[in-house]
Amino acid sequence: ELKRFVSDYETAHPNESKIKSVKQTKDKVAIIGAGPGGLSAAYYLARMGYKPTIYEKGDKTGGVVRYGVPQYRLSDEALDHDVNFIKSMGVEIILNKEFGANFTLEDIKKQGFKAVFIAVGLYVPKTLRLEGEDLPNVHVAIDFLLDRKYGCAEDPEEFKGKTFGIIGGGAVAVDVGETAVRLGATKADFVDILTEEALKNVLKDLHEAEREVMEYHFTTSTKNITQEPNGKLALNCYKIEWGEPDPETGRRPLN
Numbered sequence: 001e002l003k004r005f006v007s008d009y010e011t012a013h014p015n016e017s018k019i020k021s022v023k024q025t026k027d028k029v030a031i032i033g034a035g036p037g038g039l040s041a042a043y044y045l046a047r048m049g050y051k052p053t054i055y056e057k058g059d060k061t062g063g064v065v066r067y068g069v070p071q072y073r074l075s076d077e078a079l080d081h082d083v084n085f086i087k088s089m090g091v092e093i094i095l096n097k098e099f100g101a102n103f104t105l106e107d108i109k110k111q112g113f114k115a116v117f118i119a120v121g122l123y124v125p126k127t128l129r130l131e132g133e134d135l136p137n138v139h140v141a142i143d144f145l146l147d148r149k150y151g152c153a154e155d156p157e158e159f160k161g162k163t164f165g166i167i168g169g170g171a172v173a174v175d176v177g178e179t180a181v182r183l184g185a186t187k188a189d190f191v192d193i194l195t196e197e198a199l200k201n202v203l204k205d206l207h208e209a210e211r212e213v214m215e216y217h218f219t220t221s222t223k224n225i226t227q228e229p230n231g232k233l234a235l236n237c238y239k240i241e242w243g244e245p246d247p248e249t250g251r252r253p254l255n
């Protein structure tokens with residue numbers, strides 16, 4: 001909410017920033033990737049007087065924030081507004097240039113860049129390696145969101161009448177649940193090993209209407225995913241008992 005307020009305010013009040021561009025008298029720096037990491041590095045380098053150039057393999061800036069974070073959380077307009085501001089600080093952005101495929105470190109050196117910052121993100125999803133993860137209709141959050149951010153208009157009722165089981169109950173899980181509900185799902189069940197207290201910062205952002213269709217199952221772990229004869233998927237879960245915190249590894253489940 002706070003982040004959205006700030007970005008909405010910024011977009012609605014352009015040209016009010018007191019931050020002005022700095023004369024760029026220092027070295028050229030190449031930055032690979034125009035996600036938040038590359039954009040932030042470029043912005044701060046420009047403010048320090050360096051000449052940053054970002055090379056982005058895609059045709060848009062923003063990285064996962066543009067392609068993964070749902071529109072209702074952060075609009076394209078707010079993101080474009082930020083990127084334009086960063087450009088106005090003296091940052092050059094070159095799109096559709098993939099490091100490795102289109103140019104190399106040698107090419108960068110030949111162009112007179114004195115340093116390179118690689119900010120290509122981490123697109124390989126981490127899974128729990130549960131039995132059943134490879135069943136049809138089992139998704140990994142990031143791929144699910146990337147596929148639907150712009151594709152949702154193609155089938156606004158993709159999950160009409162369906163119930164969603166979601167392993168995990170953090171902010172990204174909520175984005176998945178909200179996306180599924182917007183695409184017609186009637187219910188999302190979140191299974192999380194943590195307690196309600198530990199998840200309170202996530203839960204406080206859920207509106208009352210959302211809580212009615214998004215049910216949390218706290219201190220619950222998933223053993224495996226199975227498919228019933230009627231095709232429905234089942235998350236087979238058990239309740240966790242938390243022991244006293246382990247001095248080396250932190251919290252410790254007893255079962």
Ligand SMILES: Cc1cc2nc3c(=O)[nH]c(=O)nc-3n(C[C@H](O)[C@H](O)[C@H](O)COP(=O)(O)OP(=O)(O)OC[C@H]3O[C@@H](n4cnc5c(N)ncnc54)[C@H](O)[C@@H]3O)c2cc1C
Nearest residue numbers: 033034035036037038056057063064065068098099120121
């Ligand atoms: C659903 C969701 C919600 C999130 N919500 C929040 C939040 O509320 N707050 C928060 O702080 N974080 C949030 N995050 C995390 C945040 O999106 C990431 O931490 C952030 O995007 C990482 O930025 P990055 O620049 O390191 O990488 P990325 O965003 O992955 O950007 C990397 C960029 O590098 C480009 N690239 C890759 N390879 C090459 C190459 N060879 N040559 C040129 N370019 C290349 C990619 O195209 C991409 O544009 C969320 C993430 C998700 C998935």
